[in-house]
Amino acid sequence: MKVSHWLIPLALATAWPIQSLQAQTQEASTQAPKLVVSIVVDQMRADYLTRFEDLYTGGIQTLMSEGESFINAHYSHAPTYTGPGHATIYTGTDPRFHGIIANDWYDASLKRSVYCVEDDQVTPVGSSSDAHRRSPKNIRSTTWTDELEWATQGKAKVIAFSIKDRGAICAAGHYGDAAYWIDSDAGFVTSSHYMDDLPKWMMRFNRSNAPSSYMTGSWDRLLDVSHYDALAGPDQSDFERVPKGAKSAAFPYDLKAMQSAYNGAFKSTPAGNTLLVDAALVAVKAEGLGQDDITDVLAISFSATDYLGHAMGPRSQEVMDMYLRLDLDLKHLFESLDLLVGKGNYLVTFTADHGASDNPMQAKADGFPAELWAPADLEAELRVLMHQAGIDNDKVLNLSNDQIYLSSREQNLAVAVRNAILGHPAIAEAWTWEEIRLSPDPYAQLRRNGSDKRSGQVFYALKPGHLAYGPTGTTHGSGYHYDSHVPLIFMGKAFNPQAMHNERAYIRDMAPTLSKVIGIASPSACTGNPLWVSPANK
Numbered sequence: 001m002k003v004s005h006w007l008i009p010l011a012l013a014t015a016w017p018i019q020s021l022q023a024q025t026q027e028a029s030t031q032a033p034k035l036v037v038s039i040v041v042d043q044m045r046a047d048y049l050t051r052f053e054d055l056y057t058g059g060i061q062t063l064m065s066e067g068e069s070f071i072n073a074h075y076s077h078a079p080t081y082t083g084p085g086h087a088t089i090y091t092g093t094d095p096r097f098h099g100i101i102a103n104d105w106y107d108a109s110l111k112r113s114v115y116c117v118e119d120d121q122v123t124p125v126g127s128s129s130d131a132h133r134r135s136p137k138n139i140r141s142t143t144w145t146d147e148l149e150w151a152t153q154g155k156a157k158v159i160a161f162s163i164k165d166r167g168a169i170c171a172a173g174h175y176g177d178a179a180y181w182i183d184s185d186a187g188f189v190t191s192s193h194y195m196d197d198l199p200k201w202m203m204r205f206n207r208s209n210a211p212s213s214y215m216t217g218s219w220d221r222l223l224d225v226s227h228y229d230a231l232a233g234p235d236q237s238d239f240e241r242v243p244k245g246a247k248s249a250a251f252p253y254d255l256k257a258m259q260s261a262y263n264g265a266f267k268s269t270p271a272g273n274t275l276l277v278d279a280a281l282v283a284v285k286a287e288g289l290g291q292d293d294i295t296d297v298l299a300i301s302f303s304a305t306d307y308l309g310h311a312m313g314p315r316s317q318e319v320m321d322m323y324l325r326l327d328l329d330l331k332h333l334f335e336s337l338d339l340l341v342g343k344g345n346y347l348v349t350f351t352a353d354h355g356a357s358d359n360p361m362q363a364k365a366d367g368f369p370a371e372l373w374a375p376a377d378l379e380a381e382l383r384v385l386m387h388q389a390g391i392d393n394d395k396v397l398n399l400s401n402d403q404i405y406l407s408s409r410e411q412n413l414a415v416a417v418r419n420a421i422l423g424h425p426a427i428a429e430a431w432t433w434e435e436i437r438l439s440p441d442p443y444a445q446l447r448r449n450g451s452d453k454r455s456g457q458v459f460y461a462l463k464p465g466h467l468a469y470g471p472t473g474t475t476h477g478s479g480y481h482y483d484s485h486v487p488l489i490f491m492g493k494a495f496n497p498q499a500m501h502n503e504r505a506y507i508r509d510m511a512p513t514l515s516k517v518i519g520i521a522s523p524s525a526c527t528g529n530p531l532w533v534s535p536a537n538k
């Protein structure tokens with residue numbers, strides 16, 4: 001934590017509730033760990049835990065056998081994307097209050113789309129690319145990692161890693177020491193929000209562990225093909241997209257050739273996960289994480305699972321193999337932390353930012369109700385319906401994130417648009433902004449939780465299994481079970497090993513749970529509930 005971070009913009013400082021300011025010291029908590037290891041696996045569906053359970057022998061197996069599991073954990077907002085998911089994990093609230101309503105959203109005043117962690121007031125560090133002008137300024141609430149910094153006078157060390165900038169930035173919050181993300185050429189980079197120069201250990205790491213250095217040899221199945229045929233189906237399918245840089249969508253993959261063809265190819269391979277674990281362990285040693293009684297934080301968001309998941313879908317042998325290899329990377333991480341920090345001295349949280357749908361054409365071929373629209377076609381067809389209903393095209397500013405931005409908040413216009421688009425066969429439901437505000441319907445509430453003043457005036461949900469996407473691979477974003485249901489496991493001495501909870505839990509409950517275990521205030525806009533009861537109150 002560098003001192004300048006404490007020069008908080010006045011508006012933000014005064015907006016924080018009194019409770020944050022009062023929590024100036026980390027309350028003595030006998031349960032507080034020396035280190036919290038916060039793991040997010042991008043696009044990990046909850047069923048990846050159970051489907052491959054018998055084949056996990058490493059870190060995922062340890063989490064499942066030694067951790068306390070909430071097997072019915074969901075997001076309480078829609079749309080479900082990486083930015084909103086990570087912000088919810090760390091702020092303990094929905095986009096309604098943390099403000100990260102999507103990865104990108106339309107800004108009517110700027111007349112353009114804005115990216116959730118863009119910030120032209122900061123400069124890149126470790127690279128000269130403007131693509132790394134990134135900060136957490138769009139996150140409207142504190143994170144539990146911010147509250148930890150407040151409570152320890154900035155003495156807690158909070159360091160976050162991800163391939164994606166937003167995966168690291170949401171974890172480090174406003175006042176964390178560092179968020180590192182990947183530039184395909186330069187390696188790990190950050191921005192002037194956090195520091196002026198990369199630390200020496202990170203410069204050394206970037207020299208010795210360039211992303212391309214991980215792309216050697218071939219990537220083939222870890223286990224016998226029979227396991228994959230049984231749990232994922234055939235390797236070759238019409239519903240997979242060739243990963244960028246590869247020549248086909250089948251094992252084995254020539255990693256060096258892939259990387260030569262495309263410098264970001266490592267992002268869609270297991271190398272993208274191994275790279276993060278290696279960097280994180282160097283940080284633990286170099287920064288002395290978990291070496292004193294003040295709780296530190298190591299956050300890792302594994303992004304390769306999302307890049308590969310988008311290309312291949314949940315029923316691919318490649319995605320299955322990546323999880324089996326992530327299991328081994330996590331084994332290496334936990335065994336190393338046992339030595340560096342001490343078994344029992346660190347707490348692990350394990351979750352995902354969203355799930356993923358099946359490929360609609362694959363589902364349809366198997367007889368399931370599913371349909372696919374090219375995104376541009378869906379928008380054009382919705383615009384035709386609105387035009388036919390007498391709505392002037394000039395009044396429809398933008399369609400994005402299952403929302404329609406209109407030229408005014410006039411209720412009659414929103415109702416007319418809602419009625420018009422309900423005529424489209426892909427659309428299951430549509431609501432005006434007024435309706436999602438007032439409706440007790442849980443699906444309207446998902447949209448309410450997922451929206452704020454940055455959102456449009458009309459909201460819609462496609463039917464289950466329906467996607468606006470390309471013909472191969474898959475995506476996520478709905479409020480349905482396949483996108484909202486994710487793993488949620490806590491492992492550490494404060495939790496009950498092997499306890500399994502069936503009742504519904506929400507990912508927004510993670511931050512207040514950790515706040516309670518550590519003994520700090522919950523984030524400023526927290527709406528979740530602690531899932532942990534201190535032994536004294538049992």
Ligand SMILES: [Zn+2]
Nearest residue numbers: 043082306310
């Ligand atoms: Zn994604």
